[in-house]
Amino acid sequence: MIFRRFASTSSLPPTIRQLFQTDLVSFKSKRVQINGWVKSIRRQKRIAFAVISDGSSPQSLQAVFTDVTLAKSLTNGSCVRLSGVLSDSVGPEQDREVQVDAVEYLGECDPAEYPIAKQSLTVEYLRDHAHLRARTVPVASMIRFRDQTQRTLRRFFEDEDFTYVHTPIITANDCEGAGDTFSVTSSPTPATHSQSQAPDKEKKSHFFGRPAYLTVSSQLHLEAVASSLARVYTLSPCFRAERSQTGRHLSEFWMLEAEWAFATQLRDLCDVVERSIKSVLNQQSSELPALHQDIPDVRKASLEAASRWDKSWASISYTDAVAELQKYQDAYRKFRFDPTWGGPLQSEHERWLAEQLVGGPVFVTDYPTSLKPFYMRANENGNTVACFDLLVPHLGEIVGGSLREERLPLLEEAVKLHGLDPEEYGWYLDLRKYGGAPHGGFGLGFDRLVQWISGIENIRECIPMPRYAGRMLL
Numbered sequence: 001m002i003f004r005r006f007a008s009t010s011s012l013p014p015t016i017r018q019l020f021q022t023d024l025v026s027f028k029s030k031r032v033q034i035n036g037w038v039k040s041i042r043r044q045k046r047i048a049f050a051v052i053s054d055g056s057s058p059q060s061l062q063a064v065f066t067d068v069t070l071a072k073s074l075t076n077g078s079c080v081r082l083s084g085v086l087s088d089s090v091g092p093e094q095d096r097e098v099q100v101d102a103v104e105y106l107g108e109c110d111p112a113e114y115p116i117a118k119q120s121l122t123v124e125y126l127r128d129h130a131h132l133r134a135r136t137v138p139v140a141s142m143i144r145f146r147d148q149t150q151r152t153l154r155r156f157f158e159d160e161d162f163t164y165v166h167t168p169i170i171t172a173n174d175c176e177g178a179g180d181t182f183s184v185t186s187s188p189t190p191a192t193h194s195q196s197q198a199p200d201k202e203k204k205s206h207f208f209g210r211p212a213y214l215t216v217s218s219q220l221h222l223e224a225v226a227s228s229l230a231r232v233y234t235l236s237p238c239f240r241a242e243r244s245q246t247g248r249h250l251s252e253f254w255m256l257e258a259e260w261a262f263a264t265q266l267r268d269l270c271d272v273v274e275r276s277i278k279s280v281l282n283q284q285s286s287e288l289p290a291l292h293q294d295i296p297d298v299r300k301a302s303l304e305a306a307s308r309w310d311k312s313w314a315s316i317s318y319t320d321a322v323a324e325l326q327k328y329q330d331a332y333r334k335f336r337f338d339p340t341w342g343g344p345l346q347s348e349h350e351r352w353l354a355e356q357l358v359g360g361p362v363f364v365t366d367y368p369t370s371l372k373p374f375y376m377r378a379n380e381n382g383n384t385v386a387c388f389d390l391l392v393p394h395l396g397e398i399v400g401g402s403l404r405e406e407r408l409p410l411l412e413e414a415v416k417l418h419g420l421d422p423e424e425y426g427w428y429l430d431l432r433k434y435g436g437a438p439h440g441g442f443g444l445g446f447d448r449l450v451q452w453i454s455g456i457e458n459i460r461e462c463i464p465m466p467r468y469a470g471r472m473l474l
Helices: 015-022 123-128 136-158 191-195 217-229 266-281 298-305 318-332 345-358 408-417 428-434 448-456
Strands: 031-043 049-054 059-063 079-088 098-106 233-240 252-261 315-316 361-363 388-390 396-406 439-445
Touching: 015 031, 015 059, 031 059, 031 098, 031 345, 059 217, 136 233, 136 266, 136 448, 217 252, 217 315, 217 439, 233 439, 252 448, 266 298, 266 361, 266 396, 266 439, 315 318, 315 439, 318 345, 318 361, 345 361, 345 388, 396 448, 408 428, 408 448, 439 448
Parallel strands: 059 098, 315 361
Antiparallel strands: 031 049, 031 079, 049 059, 079 098, 233 252, 252 439, 361 388, 388 396, 396 439
């Protein structure tokens, strides 16, 4: 471990993570203050030990009480402030410990009533206690891993000279055209309710003067900004009102989306996706040992192989992928859904392509026009569009992207073919009318990325407070 001297102008006391990272000489004979929660307590006749965590690190700090009376009121889950001297630990399980000489009890916790006092709790039980599950080791590690992952991605896009953009959560359009949107309405007070009965009732019933929805994607808004700033991205929540109960779907999820001007080759988009994800796979995360504790070695090996900078990820066209799927289905009849050209790839198809055919991440490109949204650039054959989905082993699709249709006449035709109102998308057409540039982009499911790399089985355990059909506790 590389130590550094703790030099900070912060008025906050150091966290446990900072104490573990700091050269112990910096604290030699100096008092430190530790704030945190008691994870366990062990009392002997002349000495007591407590494990303290403040959530900043997967490592907890051992507190040693040579005056056992100081620890007499400690219970699992209680919140305390400890004062003492940091020192090398004589025990083999930790590098350092704090010799406590003063205790301040900040928050009591009755161990008889504490819902998560047990060491082993099911994921279903913790979902029922979502407000407390961040106190468990796996969930806390997942949250810190999410933080590390978004930091790594932000650094990647900053290094590529992308500008971060705050995109709207409330929107007037359904970017994907799937119709699985949440409507946004106001709750009028009695005073405003009477006004809604005035003429033009339908218009006044909408807070914004028109129907509004929670966004399913920031793409269209990013395209507007990319027509000026060239390279833009965002990481923001998205919402989809689909009732799927699979282990990879949420109703509220986070998407990293990027758009940039002057992109003309699909391979260039895939290259940015691959390099951004490999930057995450190669980050030195202290959380992965805990998260990977129970996943099979074959999955760890798969992640290790995917992280290699010297080996590019595979690519296959949708047409060739369907041909391979059909060949396998004809021989073994293993798929529940028959693969057909023009039909969507089911989850079982995606996983077979990544796990069996390729044995790693794979870009599937050039899907039929009928399967994709209106904004994707038409290929010369007229039947497919210049797009891709990134499929990964043990999960399936985690990224989707495309070149965007910059040719105004073709885009206008696509809007009509998809049954959309040209007036509703007039502003989007203007982006091509006034100095339109070739461009492209993608959307990466952030929660799915966390799920794939961490090995967590269900995406509901990849976000602190999951929202899905029939469930929203807080």
